[in-house]
Amino acid sequence: xxRTTATTPHDSKRNDRITGVVGLxxxxxxxxxxxxxxxxxxxxxxxxxxxxxxxPAGDDYAKATVWAESPAYxxxxxxxxxxxxxxxxxxxxxxxxxxxxxxxxxxxxxxxVAYPKISEPGLYDWFDALDANSVRSVAYDPVLPDALIxxxxxxxxxxxxxxxxxxxxxxxxENPVVVLHTNAxxxxxxxxxxxxxxxxxxx
Amino acid sequence: MRxxxxxxxxxxxxxxxxxxxxxxxLGALGYHISAMPVGLLAWVGPASVAIAVHxxxxxxxxxxxxxxxxxxxxxxxxxxxxxxxxxxxxVPVWTFPLVAGVLLTFTAIMTRWGxxxxxxxxxAQYEFLSYPLSDKGEVxxxxxxxxxxxxxxxxxxxxxxxxxFTYILYPILSLTxxxxxxxxxxxxxxxxxxxxxxxxxxxxxxxxxGHVSYLFFSVYMHSHTVTALYLLLAVVGVERAxxxxxxxxxxxxxxxxxxxxxxxxxxMLGLLLGRPDGPxxxxxxxLTAIAFLMWLGVSPKSYDxxxxxxxxxxxxxxxxxxxxxxxxxxxxxxxxxxxxxxAALFAALWGFLRFLSIHTLEWLRTGMNAPRFIIGIEAxxxxxxxxxxPDRINLMLVNNVTNLWDTxxxxxxxxxxxxxxxxxxxxxxxxxxxxxxxYVGFAIVQFFVVAFIVHGTSHVGRIGWGDxxxxxxxxxxxxxxxxxxxxxxxxxxxxxxxRASLPEAE
Numbered sequence: 128x129x130r131t132t133a134t135t136p137h138d139s140k141r142n143d144r145i146t147g148v149v150g151l152x153x154x155x156x157x158x159x160x161x162x163x164x165x166x167x168x169x170x171x172x173x174x175x176x177x178x179x180x181x182x183p184a185g186d187d188y189a190k191a192t193v194w195a196e197s198p199a200y201x202x203x204x205x206x207x208x209x210x211x212x213x214x215x216x217x218x219x220x221x222x223x224x225x226x227x228x229x230x231x232x233x234x235x236x237x238x239x240v241a242y243p244k245i246s247e248p249g250l251y252d253w254f255d256a257l258d259a260n261s262v263r264s265v266a267y268d269p270v271l272p273d274a275l276i277x278x279x280x281x282x283x284x285x286x287x288x289x290x291x292x293x294x295x296x297x298x299x300x301e302n303p304v305v306v307l308h309t310n311a312x313x314x315x316x317x318x319x320x321x322x323x324x325x326x327x328x329x330x
Numbered sequence: 331m332r333x334x335x336x337x338x339x340x341x342x343x344x345x346x347x348x349x350x351x352x353x354x355x356l357g358a359l360g361y362h363i364s365a366m367p368v369g370l371l372a373w374v375g376p377a378s379v380a381i382a383v384h385x386x387x388x389x390x391x392x393x394x395x396x397x398x399x400x401x402x403x404x405x406x407x408x409x410x411x412x413x414x415x416x417x418x419x420x421v422p423v424w425t426f427p428l429v430a431g432v433l434l435t436f437t438a439i440m441t442r443w444g445x446x447x448x449x450x451x452x453x454a455q456y457e458f459l460s461y462p463l464s465d466k467g468e469v470x471x472x473x474x475x476x477x478x479x480x481x482x483x484x485x486x487x488x489x490x491x492x493x494x495f496t497y498i499l500y501p502i503l504s505l506t507x508x509x510x511x512x513x514x515x516x517x518x519x520x521x522x523x524x525x526x527x528x529x530x531x532x533x534x535x536x537x538x539x540g541h542v543s544y545l546f547f548s549v550y551m552h553s554h555t556v557t558a559l560y561l562l563l564a565v566v567g568v569e570r571a572x573x574x575x576x577x578x579x580x581x582x583x584x585x586x587x588x589x590x591x592x593x594x595x596x597x598m599l600g601l602l603l604g605r606p607d608g609p610x611x612x613x614x615x616x617l618t619a620i621a622f623l624m625w626l627g628v629s630p631k632s633y634d635x636x637x638x639x640x641x642x643x644x645x646x647x648x649x650x651x652x653x654x655x656x657x658x659x660x661x662x663x664x665x666x667x668x669x670x671x672x673a674a675l676f677a678a679l680w681g682f683l684r685f686l687s688i689h690t691l692e693w694l695r696t697g698m699n700a701p702r703f704i705i706g707i708e709a710x711x712x713x714x715x716x717x718x719x720p721d722r723i724n725l726m727l728v729n730n731v732t733n734l735w736d737t738x739x740x741x742x743x744x745x746x747x748x749x750x751x752x753x754x755x756x757x758x759x760x761x762x763x764x765x766x767x768x769y770v771g772f773a774i775v776q777f778f779v780v781a782f783i784v785h786g787t788s789h790v791g792r793i794g795w796g797d798x799x800x801x802x803x804x805x806x807x808x809x810x811x812x813x814x815x816x817x818x819x820x821x822x823x824x825x826x827x828x829r830a831s832l833p834e835a836e
Contacts (some may be wrong), residue, residue, distance in 0.1 A: 139761075142760075142823040151822070154818055162536065178447065178739050185495070185497065186493050187495055188443075188457065193447075195450075208453075
């Protein structure tokens, strides 16, 4: 038996129209079903958004380190970044120099004392990489007298950053040289303008 | 907020200036949506200058670098504009403050909100490695190895404006990506009635933007949104270049818009410099473009602006970094030699298309033979790969499929892909078919072929959202929505939602 599939232009147009409507209904259903997934955001957000969670770090690299991936594991790098950002903020000029103790470990305490939750509190080469110009290593005792810290505190000169890093000097930001210090138990790193530091600009 | 707004407006203005010679040829919408991607790419200029002279991002290096980039783009844009002289549509002056206003308002809102998402790659690499680049013109080996130059060069620009943490770049990229998808759908629906045209554009955009993956990648500090943007624009640029062009019977005389091919070529350069796996993935838009242009039978000179940015860009980047580091650098992900090797490969392909008569390839340019031929070869190659390293391929497939379907955070997105594909291939009206839709489908297939090769041979992956391919899969998502949008336009045409007369060129 012979079958014919010949159609008139009118039939063809009608078929196309029906195909179009069927396709649109099916496509619309798929898109709608997919969109309904947005509802998950209002239920269990953590199950809906399993990616890295959005955080309000803004334009603040030091603050961003607080929510960094595995901060305990990367304690050295995140603290180094925070110190470097503190130095940059303390020195609005771009050609600044940082004075740091020759023996860097003098800036932090024994791990078990100061940072029981993290393994490596020290500054890494990350710190040097983020320093725009140079880190001048000088032999000095970076520990500040308690009285001096208390005086700066009373003068509201302290600007605290995460990871126990403190900028001294408030909004005075025209310092081409900053000096790194710590407190008696070596748990806090102070970024001090050379004009305020007992070390001056270093020897 | 100052630094965020400065980055946004400077980038947009540099894009406007770079594309100024071709503005009238691209049309107002095309010019404005291309300006931001081209402006972002321009930041590679200051980075190259800073690296070459080992100086920080200052006024001199930045202006010189941006000027160098603009000059190189103009070298291609001016002849392209002359060639496309017949296609001219004035860019209304009022559109400039409008576009700038939208961008700045969006930037201000996102700045006020201040949210971002990042993992180790973001805070410890893209952001971190861009500091030595902006401060000293230093290009760390880790940057070359793992990140390539594009994003760190933009981050470095942000630092130059006084910024610390370049979170704002990613929402801006997301906005630009949505704008390109929207514009492409708007163009696709030009034969539809205005209501239908708006409906299809808005519906697809809402579906794409409303998906959790899009929302995440809009704030995620990584190379994915930028790569998705350049991949999409490279493909859309080819479509725009060929609008209204009739297929040449002799195979050599069809004249396409070279201005749009320049935009496409620049986007491919962006794709190359965005990630270390950029060189293999650039074959996705490149093969799509070649297959479509071959079918049309374009004049051989048309390929110049597609290839020149890639070849020149790779050579400049390789030479600048070799000079700066004083060595022919080698890392586990990328080497200076590989960059030059890819530049040579693209140059060879360019020469082949430019100087060998395409008449000899008549079979290839018939119907869909070129895409089918390419897919046939790839199928054979993938089979060989599977036989050669079955364990790796199996593991890669298990990891990737598990992530896309279950553990990767995509919800049901990838389960919809087969449904869309089956629907689009089976429920098809006879009239009103757009040939380019098939090429967008071809590009999507190419993406998975390249992914299969790259991840099968180098990175089998792991379970979890942070897996490399699980994130890379986002690069093709806008293309998938574009494909679905093109399909919706075809359906609407069939239902009679056509307009009586075509609008003026847009």
